[in-house]
Amino acid sequence: MPGAAASLLFLSLLVLESSAVQFDFKVAPPKAATASNNNLDSVGNNRYITNITISGNVVPVLIDTGSTDLWVAPPQGLTNFNDTGLSTTVRYGDGSTFVSGDIGVGAFSLDGQFTVPFQAYLNVASEAGEDPDLDIGIFGLLGLGFETNGGSEINNAVQHAQGPEATWGQSVLSNIFAQNPDSSNFMGIALSRLGDQEGSADGSLTIAEYDPDYESVQNSPKLSQTPAGSGTWSIVLDSFKVGGNPITWPSTLSAAPAGKNIVLLDTGTTNILMPQAQVNAIYSTIPGAVLTQDPNIPLAHVSESHNVWVVPCTAEINVATTFAGQDFAIHPLDVTDMGIIQSPDGTHNFTVCLNAFTDIGLIGQGETDALFGDSFLRNVYTAFDFGTGGPTKGTPFVQMLSTTDATKSAADFTAVRAAAMQNMPPELKPIDLIRVFNGSLNAADAVPVSTDSKKNDASRRTFAPGMGVVLGGFLLGFSTLF
Template sequence: MSVDSTVNDMIYIANITLGGTEYRVQLDTGSSDLWIKGPSSPLPNAEQSSITYNLTYGIGWAYGHVSYATAEFAGINVTKQAFLDVASAQNPALTYGTSGILGLGFTSLSTIDALVNQTSQATGRSLLYNLFADNPSEPNYIAFSLQRSNDPEAEVEGTFLVGETDPQYAAVNDTTPIPTFPLVNPNRWNILLDAVIVGSTVVPVTSVVPNAPTNKAVVLLDSGTSYSYAPSDVCQAIYGNIPGAAYDSALGQWSVPCNAEIDVALQFNGQVFPLHPLDVVPTSLTDTKSCVGSFVPQDISNVGAGNFDWIVGDNFLRSVYSVYDFGDFDSSGNMGNPYIKLLPLVDPNEASADFASVRGSVARDNITYNAANSTGSGRTTVSLSDDITDTLNKVSIYFPALIAVMAFNGFVVLLLAGIAIFWLCRRQGGMSLPRTRRTKGRTTPMPLPLESILVNGRDSVHSGGSPRHQYEPVSMALTDDTFVPPSPAFHGYSDGGTLKAGRQLIDRPKSVA
C-alpha cells in the first residue's frame, strides 16, 4: 500500500478499514495501540466493551472504550481487532486530517493489551500481532519508505508493505541486520547508535540506559516523531559551528540559516547512513523564510524511563528504506529475536545538489563519511580515515628501504666498534677478543598491534535477558517540538512473557532473505 500523504513532512498517513469503514491513520512505530475517533461513538459495526482509558502520548491524549471490530490493513484481514473507540481527544494527528494513530510496535508496549490482560483475556493484541497470527502465509515484517515533499527533485515515494519489500529497494535484503536493544524480548524498536558523523568529525555518544554497551546510545526509531530528540552536546556539535546559527530557547530548537548545508550521518552497527541536508535544516512551520535544526536538544532519558537515550524520527527515516522484522518463527511456533534492516537512500553529492537548487547555495562534491570505530557482537571493526590510510600505505612502501638504512647504520656502528676494540687490544696486548654469542639478540623492535593504537576497549553488544513484558501507555508520536512526560507504566503479562502465536505459525515463511 502507499503512504498516501504527508503534511509538511511532519506526519505520514495510511488507510485502515475497521468494521467495513475506512479511516486515515498516522503510522507510528513508537507505539503499539490503534485508536480511532470517528464521527460518532461507538463506531459502526464495532463491539464496545466496558473498559475505558485515556491514552497519553508525548503530545496529546485520546479517551474512549476498548472495542473490537474486523480490520483490513495493507490488503490483509484480521477477524477481531482490539482498538480504542475514542469519544474525545486532543492530538496533533487529528489536526492533520487523520482519524487516529496506528501503532506499529510490539504488543508488549500496548496499553490496550494491558487493560484486556487485567481481565484474564488475551484478545487485546496489537494489530500487527493479530495480522501475522491470522495470516500465517505472511512473513512477519513491515517495510516502508517515507517521501520528502520539500524536495522537488526527490525520487523517493512513500510506500508501506507487509511481508514483502519494494522491488526497487530489494538491496535491503542483502544488508546486515541491526539487532534491537535489548536483543531478546524488546518492547520498542530500539537499536544501538555507534556515533554521529558531522562532515569529517565523529561525534561520540554515550548512554544512561542500564546494561548498554560503552560508547553507544540507545535510540528509538519512531515514524511518529517528526524530528529527532538528542542530547544537547550532540546538537551543539551539529549546529554550533555554523555561522549565524543559534539556539532559540523560546523555540526549543536551533535557528539555522536556510542556506547552511550541514552534512550529517548516523552510524548503526558499523553501517553509515547519510541524512539529506534538507532534513537536517528544514524550513520553520511558522515562518517559511527561516529554518530550524531538526535535531532538537532535549534530555529524554527520564521521559524514556531509562529505556532509550534518543528518539530518531522522520528527519532520519526519510533517508533510508526501513525493514522492521518481528523475528522468524521456529517449528514450535516460538518467535525469534526481532531486528531492523536499513538501506541508505541518500547519495551525499546528489543530496548536496538538491539542497543547492532549493536553498540557493553552492553544491559540494566528493562528500564522504568515515565510519567511527565500532564494536558489535564481540567483533571489532576498524575504519581508518583517508589520512591514516595514506600514511600506512606510504609506510608499507618505504618500510623495506627504512630497514635497509637502519641495517647499514648498524653495520657501520659495529664496524667502528670492532676497529676500536682491535686497536685497544693491540695497545694493551694479551687481551683477547670477546667471544661472539652463539644466539644473536633480536634487534628489530616489535611494533604495537595497530588495533591497540586505534581502538579503545569496548563492550560487545549486550545480548539482554528475557524479562517479563512491561506495558507502558506511551507513544513517542511527536508532531511538534514540545515533550510532555508520559503516564506511569503497566506491568504484568499472563503468559509470563513468552511470545507465541500457536501452531498456526509453524509453516510461516522466513522473513527477509
C-alpha cells in the first residue's frame, strides 16, 4: 500500500481497461508462461496478489513495495495461530488508514521455494474503515519495502519486548536474505496486464534471482535510491513526456537534481499519483477533453481532489517517462479508465472515459514528487536491489527493462478499446456529457459520438482543436466505474 513512506489503502474499483502511450524503444521479448515465473495474479489491473502459506494457512495477499510488514485477515480466521502475546498497529499514508491485531509467529512459505521457519506477522483483528480488498478475495499484505528507520512496526514491537537481539520480528525479505548472507539482496517484479492483445508477461515475483525471461535487466542503468537512506524505493525521474515533449514539472524536493524529479515506485498503488498541474499538462493535450471539478464522479483510482478529465474514449496520446536517459513507454491502456455513467434522471447509461493519472495532493509531501504505481510498473520489469548482500551493503538501487512495445501497443489500444465499446452503452462527446449533467441538454436528446451529424459537430465546437476545456462547478451524477 502506498503513502508517505508506505502506500494508502486504495479503493479497488475494477475498470474494464485503461489507456495512453507508445514509442519505439528497446523492449524485452514476450514471456513464455511457465510455472516458475507465473506466481502473481492481476485483479482487474488494480491489485497484484500472490499466495503465501503462513502457519499452515494459504492466504492470497497483495504485494506492496511501499511498506514492510506482513499481515493477514482471512475471513475464516487462522488455524494453528501461535500468539506471541504482543500486538501492534500498522499505519499507512497519513496514519488514518491502519490495521491492528495480535502478532503471531509461524512457518512462512512463498511458492514452496522461499521459506522462513519462524516468521512474525500480524493477525488483523480490526481495520480503519471498510477494506474493499477483502470483498475481492485479497486477505492480507506482503510488504516488500525497507526496515530502515524503524520501518517495521512488527519488528519494533518484538524488539521493544525482547531486545535488539531478537530477529524473528524482521520482515519476510530480511529473514529470507539472512538465510543466504553471501547472496545478493534483491527481488524482481513483473506485472501482467489483463485485457490487452499483446500477450503481456505473466506476473512474477522472484527473490535473489531474476525472472529468466528478463535477465538482461542486469545490463540496465542502476538508478540509486534518492535520497540515500530514505527507506523507500524512490529514484530520480529525468522527464515525463507527452507527444515526445517533456512537460514542465518543478520538483518540491531539495534532494532532486536540477530539472529532475523524485518518484516512488509502489506496487501497492494502482495508478500514477502526481501534482494536478502535471495531470492537466497531460490530459489537456487530448482534443475535446474536458476538465471539471465534481465530487460526484467516482474516479476509478484514488485522488486527493475532485478534478476529473473526461476524454474521448478513442483518444490516444504518446506518453513516456525517462530514467537515466532511457525512455520507457506507457501502454495506451494504462492512461484512461473506461466505465459506465448513468444520467441524473436515471433513464440513460453512457460510456465514459476518465483520467487514470490523478492528483497526489499532500500524499508523500516532502518525500516524493509522485507515486508511480501499477499503471507505470506494468510497463517495465523491475529489479529492486537493497544494495546487494553482505555486511557492507551500499546504496539501494533499481534497474528496469521496458516490456511495452510502442508500435504494438498503439494497435493494441485501438483494437481493445473498439471491441470493448461494442458491448457498452453509447458514448457522448465530453462536453455533451457535461451538458447532460448540468441540465442544459436532455439525456434523450444527446447524440452519441458514432451517429453525430456534421451540423451537431459544428454547433458544439466551443474549443480549439487539440485543447482541453476547463469547466468548473458542475454537479455531475455518476454511477460506478468498472
